[in-house]
């Protein structure tokens with residue numbers, strides 16, 4: 001879906017990026033529900049083309065932050081402190097396809113350019129669904145439906161892709177395949193990405209940088225060096241994993257050293 005429908009005073013779209021050159025700039029973002037404070041002064045920058053994963057315990061406000069960036073939260077309060085690009089797309093855990101329209105119809109929906117059809121076909125080919133244009137959503141698997149959702153987000157060439165646990169409902173094997181697909185799509189289109197996930201391993205596998213939301217603020221920020229992302233640096237990967245689990249308040253399970261043979 002096209003996010004950022006407008007009417008949100010705290011969000012300032014900036015097609016050329018923010019003054020600082022960031023694709024996303026958030027300062028002191030506050031959001032409460034009744035007396036419950038959820039976001040309590042969030043500061044976050046995302047550079048153009050940067051992939052940021054957002055981790056945090058259940059209920060800490062990850063989706064609330066994403067909805068604020070998407071322009072879907074009309075109550076968010078700040079002081080003109082959110083700046084996002086002009087073209088923002090959102091992918092959710094469920095594909096949110098219209099059941100009464102075909103795959104092609106779902107992807108072209110809302111695209112006003114004269115070549116919407118051709119663009120949608122290209123996007124569907126990119127997600128591996130060439131030839132399925134006339135299928136109905138109910139004829140697709142969960143993974144295929146999420147592929148359509150990705151195609152629908154890409155057809156608008158977003159400068160910012162917001163993804164709220166997009167693979168959370170998929171089986172482990174499909175998830176791994178979708179990770180590869182998302183990496184390819186991001187490499188080809190270079191949007192800035194904010195991925196909300198519960199999965200530390202998913203965050204390490206995909207992100208350039210991981211941020212942890214805790215008690216309404218960004219509490220931990222960790223870069224993910226390419227060697228750790230690809231698991232070439234296995235020790236670094238494990239150290240980062242433990243570090244993030246600790247930041248999430250989870251006691252990492254102790255993995256014993258392999259027993260020395262012949263000692």
Ligand SMILES: Nc1ncnc2c1ncn2[C@@H]1O[C@H](COP(=O)(O)OP(=O)(O)OP(=O)(O)O)[C@@H](O)[C@H]1O
Pocket residue numbers: 033038056057058059060061062063064065198
């Ligand atoms: N519209 C709303 N009205 C009242 N409370 C809300 C609303 N939306 C969110 N909340 C509350 O705000 C808190 C943060 O919710 P949010 O969905 O952002 O958390 P989350 O970190 O994404 O959680 P999860 O990982 O479980 O999806 C929760 O306590 C939730 O109940």
